[in-house]
Amino acid sequence: MTDTTPKSPSPPLRTAAVIPAAGAGVRLGPGAPKALRPLGGTPMLVHAVRAMARARAVSLVVVVAPPAEVAAVRSLLDEHPPPPAVDQVVVPGGATRQESVGLGLAALPEDIAVVLVHDAARPLVPADTVDTVAAAVRAGARAVVPALPVTDTVKQVAPGAPAGDGPEPVVATPDRALLRAVQTPQGFDRGTLDEAHARFGADTATDDAGLVERLGVPVVLVRGHEEAFKVTRPLDLVLAEAVLARRRMNDGF
Numbered sequence: 001m002t003d004t005t006p007k008s009p010s011p012p013l014r015t016a017a018v019i020p021a022a023g024a025g026v027r028l029g030p031g032a033p034k035a036l037r038p039l040g041g042t043p044m045l046v047h048a049v050r051a052m053a054r055a056r057a058v059s060l061v062v063v064v065a066p067p068a069e070v071a072a073v074r075s076l077l078d079e080h081p082p083p084p085a086v087d088q089v090v091v092p093g094g095a096t097r098q099e100s101v102g103l104g105l106a107a108l109p110e111d112i113a114v115v116l117v118h119d120a121a122r123p124l125v126p127a128d129t130v131d132t133v134a135a136a137v138r139a140g141a142r143a144v145v146p147a148l149p150v151t152d153t154v155k156q157v158a159p160g161a162p163a164g165d166g167p168e169p170v171v172a173t174p175d176r177a178l179l180r181a182v183q184t185p186q187g188f189d190r191g192t193l194d195e196a197h198a199r200f201g202a203d204t205a206t207d208d209a210g211l212v213e214r215l216g217v218p219v220v221l222v223r224g225h226e227e228a229f230k231v232t233r234p235l236d237l238v239l240a241e242a243v244l245a246r247r248r249m250n251d252g253f
């Protein structure tokens with residue numbers, strides 16, 4: 001006999017942001033782990049979490065913290081709570097960025113369909129950029145990366161050449177018009193990213209989309225934003241302070 005009992009609708013599938021924040025910040029110089037260093041008087045991580053929580057799409061934020069700082073990060077985020085519609089989870093990170101992202105993915109509940117991976121070290125990404133990436137995944141793309149044209153001319157050197165430490169023979173000058181500098185958040189259909197990390201997570205890659213490319217899955221770029229730059233070296237922090245001060249003056253926050 002056919003069962004005619006009406007089925008209750010399934011709950012909607014949600015979007016989560018995984019924020020790798022477990023790096024030391026060696027290139028920024030000695031001090032606390034980079035994500036916990038202040039920007040405008042507030043730890044960089046709090047800015048990154050706010051940026052993700054402010055985006056319309058995101059309803060869960062998973063912060064991947066330096067293992068020794070998990071309790072401190074939980075307290076910090078309790079002091080700076082997200083909007084009520086956004087849940088927050090903190091998990092310990094690993095030795096590499098990829099390992100940290102993998103640990104964040106392992107903490108996601110089943111109802112997450114779209115994952116945005118966002119560096120804590122990109123604290124000033126505008127909410128519109130986050131929503132553009134999430135919307136492109138929701139519209140059917142399996143991997144979406146915000147990117148900007150490259151403004152410097154780029155030279156290619158031989159494999160194994162020491163970075164910038166002396167005379168290096170140039171091997172080629174790639175056509176700059178064909179190059180893009182990529183940012184985060186990178187957005188993925190959850191199954192695609194899980195598979196990429198399961199199969200290639202132990203390989204070397206500097207971003208998550210690089211792992212997805214190895215699956216043979218198409219990756220698409222959308223326009224990034226200048227203010228989504230990564231705080232890597234001390235001068236980046238000077239720029240970040242200036243951008244934040246300008247925003248506070250313009251927006252009064």
Ligand SMILES: Nc1ccn([C@@H]2O[C@H](COP(=O)(O)OP(=O)(O)OP(=O)(O)O)[C@@H](O)[C@H]2O)c(=O)n1
Pocket residue numbers: 019020021022023024025026027028034035064093094095096097098100101118119120121122230231232
């Ligand atoms: N083991 C690691 C290494 C990096 N990251 C995170 O990955 C993002 C991008 O990495 P990067 O800017 O290179 O940060 P660090 O690894 O901290 O920088 P450095 O190489 O200068 O130490 C950062 O938000 C960083 O916290 C992480 O979660 N776990």
Ligand SMILES: C[C@](O)(CO)[C@H](O)COP(=O)(O)O
Pocket residue numbers: 097119181182183184206207208230232
């Ligand atoms: C993921 C990333 O931010 C994209 O630009 C970047 O590749 C991270 O690289 P890093 O080696 O951790 O600085």
